[in-house]
Amino acid sequence: MRVAVTRPEEDAGPLTAKLTAMGHEVVMAPLLTIRPREGVSIPALPWQAIAVTSANGIRALPAGHDLTSFRTLTVGPQSLKAARAAGFRAEAHGGDVNGLALFIRDNLDPKAGPILYLSGAETAGDLEAQLTAAGFECCRVVLYDAAPAEALDGAEDDLRHGRLDAVLLYSPRSAKIWRDLVRRAGLDSAAARLRHLCLSRNVAAALPEGWPASIAASPDEAAILALLDQTA
Numbered sequence: 001m002r003v004a005v006t007r008p009e010e011d012a013g014p015l016t017a018k019l020t021a022m023g024h025e026v027v028m029a030p031l032l033t034i035r036p037r038e039g040v041s042i043p044a045l046p047w048q049a050i051a052v053t054s055a056n057g058i059r060a061l062p063a064g065h066d067l068t069s070f071r072t073l074t075v076g077p078q079s080l081k082a083a084r085a086a087g088f089r090a091e092a093h094g095g096d097v098n099g100l101a102l103f104i105r106d107n108l109d110p111k112a113g114p115i116l117y118l119s120g121a122e123t124a125g126d127l128e129a130q131l132t133a134a135g136f137e138c139c140r141v142v143l144y145d146a147a148p149a150e151a152l153d154g155a156e157d158d159l160r161h162g163r164l165d166a167v168l169l170y171s172p173r174s175a176k177i178w179r180d181l182v183r184r185a186g187l188d189s190a191a192a193r194l195r196h197l198c199l200s201r202n203v204a205a206a207l208p209e210g211w212p213a214s215i216a217a218s219p220d221e222a223a224i225l226a227l228l229d230q231t232a
Contacts, residue, residue, distance in 0.1 A: 001232050004155040004167040006031045006174050008146070011055060011078060015168075018225060024232075027164060029155035031177045032146040034120075036060035042067070042141050048113030049073055051104065051127060051138075052090075053097050055082035057118035060143035070116070075100050076220050096200065096219040097125030101134075110135035121145045124171050124202070148177045152185060159190050166195040166231060168224060175206035197227050 002025040005012050009030050016026045034056050042065060050072040052058060059082060061067070072090040074080045075097065083090035094100035104115065114137040117127055121142050131138040158164040159182070169175045175198065182191045188208070196213040198204040199220075204213040214231060216223035 001025070001165040001228070002027060002158065002163055003228065004029045004158075004164055006167060006169060006178060008032045008034050008056070010034055010059065014078070015221065019228075022225070022229070024228070027155050027158055029149075029153050029167075031149045031174045031181075033149070034060070034144055034146055036144045037142065040141065040143055042116070043139060045116070045139070046113050047116045048108060049104070049115055050088070051100060051115055051117045051131075052079050052083060053100065053117075053123060053125075053127060054120060055079045056120060056144055056146075058082040058086050058088070060120075061086070061118070062143075067116070073100060073104065078221070097123065097127050098130070099219070101125075101127055101130035104131060104136070105134045108136070110137070113137075114139055116141065118143055122173060124173070146173075148173075149181065152178075152181050156181075156185055156187070159187050159194065160185070162190065162193070164194060166197055166228065168197050168228070169203050169207075170199045170224075172202045172206040175203045179207055179211075195231050197224055197231065199224055 004027045006029050019026050047070045050070050052074045055078045068087040072083050072088040074083050074090055074092045080090050080092040093103035117138055117140040128138045128140045191211050198213050198215050204215050207213050216227045
């Protein structure tokens with residue numbers, strides 16, 4: 001199958017390698033560009049744990065942050081790999097923001113110290129609100145912005161001429177950007193024939209009614225690749 005990969009360039013490499021090994025052709029169509037913020041300061045507190053919901057939350061950390069000694073909780077394989085590569089004592093739980101929030105509520109003590117949440121400006125879920133509601137002191141530090149793409153790049157021509165079989169969508173925001181760019185290019189009818197493989201129900205809900213959307217069995221990359229296998 002010919003598959004559009006919509007993840008930012010920083011995250012697309014390992015996914016592209018997996019897809020190629022599975023026998024698929026890859027079309028790069030990054031929908032977001034990661035831009036680390038400058039001058040970010042992180043409070044020097046006795047953190048009970050650090051929560052990270054994206055590998056970019058690790059990559060965008062300022063130099064000299066001195067955080068690697070704290071227990072670090074990530075959501076999945078990519079954020080876990082990035083955290084461990086940067087020297088953190090990291091572990092993965094939950095698969096997504098809601099799952100990580102549930103793990104923290106069930107396994108950590110609000111009285112044991114604050115939680116540091118490293119994030120981008122826009123997130124798929126509100127981890128800070130969930131932890132605050134559960135009685136935790138949660139300090140969210142925004143480290144980067146994710147700027148939306150202005151065009152579909154290589155995927156537009158393939159979509160227009162019926163050469164694209166599927167697109168992988170990992171977040172509601174990416175799905176909305178894909179939808180808007182497809183409509184701007186006048187390719188609604190082409191998208192209605194395309195397989196949209198979505199990481200979660202929230203991702204699929206961001207697509208127009210009538211666009212074929214399949215949902216991974218769990219919110220992780222292994223599940224969305226298994227879905228692609230089933231579709232193929």
